Amino acid sequence: MTRQILVVGPSWVGDMILAQSLFKLLKQQRPDDAIDVAAPGWTLPLLQRMPEIRAGIALPFKRGKLDLMARIRIGRELKTKHYDQAILLTNSFKSAIMPFCAGIPRRTGFRGEMRAGLLNDIRPLDKAALPRTVDRFIALGLDAGQTAAPPEPALVTFRDSALAALARLGYAAPQAPVLALCPGAEYGAAKRWPTEYFAQAAQWALEKNWEVWLFGSDKDAKITRQINQLTGDRCRDFGGKTALVEALDLMALARAVITNDSGLMHAAAALGVPQLALFGSSDPYHTPPMSARAEIMYLKLPCSPCFKRECPLGHFKCMRDMTSAMVIEKLETLA
Numbered sequence: 090m091t092r093q094i095l096v097v098g099p100s101w102v103g104d105m106i107l108a109q110s111l112f113k114l115l116k117q118q119r120p121d122d123a124i125d126v127a128a129p130g131w132t133l134p135l136l137q138r139m140p141e142i143r144a145g146i147a148l149p150f151k152r153g154k155l156d157l158m159a160r161i162r163i164g165r166e167l168k169t170k171h172y173d174q175a176i177l178l179t180n181s182f183k184s185a186i187m188p189f190c191a192g193i194p195r196r197t198g199f200r201g202e203m204r205a206g207l208l209n210d211i212r213p214l215d216k217a218a219l220p221r222t223v224d225r226f227i228a229l230g231l232d233a234g235q236t237a238a239p240p241e242p243a244l245v246t247f248r249d250s251a252l253a254a255l256a257r258l259g260y261a262a263p264q265a266p267v268l269a270l271c272p273g274a275e276y277g278a279a280k281r282w283p284t285e286y287f288a289q290a291a292q293w294a295l296e297k298n299w300e301v302w303l304f305g306s307d308k309d310a311k312i313t314r315q316i317n318q319l320t321g322d323r324c325r326d327f328g329g330k331t332a333l334v335e336a337l338d339l340m341a342l343a344r345a346v347i348t349n350d351s352g353l354m355h356a357a358a359a360l361g362v363p364q365l366a367l368f369g370s371s372d373p374y375h376t377p378p379m380s381a382r383a384e385i386m387y388l389k390l391p392c393s394p395c396f397k398r399e400c401p402l403g404h405f406k407c408m409r410d411m412t413s414a415m416v417i418e419k420l421e422t423l424a
Contacts (some may be wrong), residue, residue: 091121092173095193097184098128098136100152102333102352103376104222105132106359108178109242110379111226112141117240118230125170127187134334138244155183164190176229177208197229222376241379242359244337251338260325266344266424268294269302269362270324271353272316273309277398279370280349282408282416284312288319289413290347290420295323302343303328304336304353345424347416350376358383363423365416369407370395384423386411 094115099105105128112124123143126136130147137145148163150156164187175188177198185207188196197210205211212233219225223239231237252262272287274280291301301320303313305328313328327339337356340346346364348354350371357364358378366378368387372394377385387393393407400407 091123092119093123093171095167095172095175095188096124096126097175097177097179097188098126098132099178100129102135103355105135106242106244106355107223107379108226109139109141109359110223110239111230112139113240114227114230114237116141134332138246138334138337140245157186160186161190163187167191178226178229220374223379239379243361244356244359246338246341246360248338250335251342254331254335254339258327258330263300263342266299267302267342268299269304269340269343269346270316271304271346271348271351271357272312273305274349274351275308279397279400280351282349282367282411284315285319286413286416288316290417291316291320291324293417295320300325302339304340305329345420347420354378365419365423367411367416369393370397384419386416386419
């Protein structure tokens with residue numbers, strides 16, 4: 090019998106990509122199950138690159154807002170879908186309102202924020218047993234007490250779409266190996282490898298006659314522009330100029346990727362591109378890139394991970410002491 094499952098998904102790019110491990114696990118268990126994902130509207134193009142998903146449902150809620158009546162209304166509208174199970178990847182009280190109002194008979198999630206009355210398949214969260222975000226996601230797709238290895242995320246990309254994006258930006262198809270650099274991290278500066286170090290890695294690639302492509306959101310455009318300027322404007326600067334799915338299609342053409350701990354780190358992992366993932370203030374054991382082709386660089390200083398947006402000690406050694414020479418040496422073995 091085919092089940093219909095509604096997943097209430099996360100809001101961050103990286104977490105949504107990690108959630109694909111859950112979607113793949115559900116399909117491995119029961120290939121005929123239909124999986125819909127309710128999440129912020131900007132995630133829908135990303136969900137379209139996950140073949141496990143039947144449909145994405147755009148949620149209009151603003152981050153941090155209760156929006157009680159809207160949640161009740163959308164939940165009642167979803168009653169017509171006759172879902173068999175809801176799986177909540179978010180731990181808030183407000184995220185449990187909609188599945189409850191949809192009358193979904195099995196509502197699965199971790200205990201948290203006084204939502205015992207809204208969920209009826211409540212799991213305790215043992216952070217020691219489930220240290221990684223991806224472990225916690227897939228645990229909700231298993232019966233209580235079961236374990237499984239998380240499948241690696243694998244996003245679908247299209248070369249023709251990448252070439253179309255290049256043409257729109259005035260570029261030809263790449264004629265040499267591509268080094269992709271992702272210097273942003275929305276959480277804060279403490280996650281970002283220094284701009285001048287990225288420029289030095291770019292210079293190394295350019296001297297090998299590679300192409301260097303710079304990726305980032307609108308918020309990262311200042312950083313990508315600085316890197317390009319430091320290399321004499323010899324990079325292709327896509328910062329703030331591509332949609333997320335265009336960035337995925339373009340990054341899939343790269344020979345190697347260097348990223349901070351960011352959403353694009355998880356995207357690169359899900360593309361299977363050889364990757365160096367640089368960690369400083371965050372924990373690589375909690376949110377590592379899920380790819381056998383990803384290498385983590387982490388100095389593991391006594392003050393790391395601090396999880397702060399800015400270095401609380403003012404020295405930023407967790408990233409500054411990870412020199413460009415160290416990263417380039419690792420990159421040479423990777424690429």
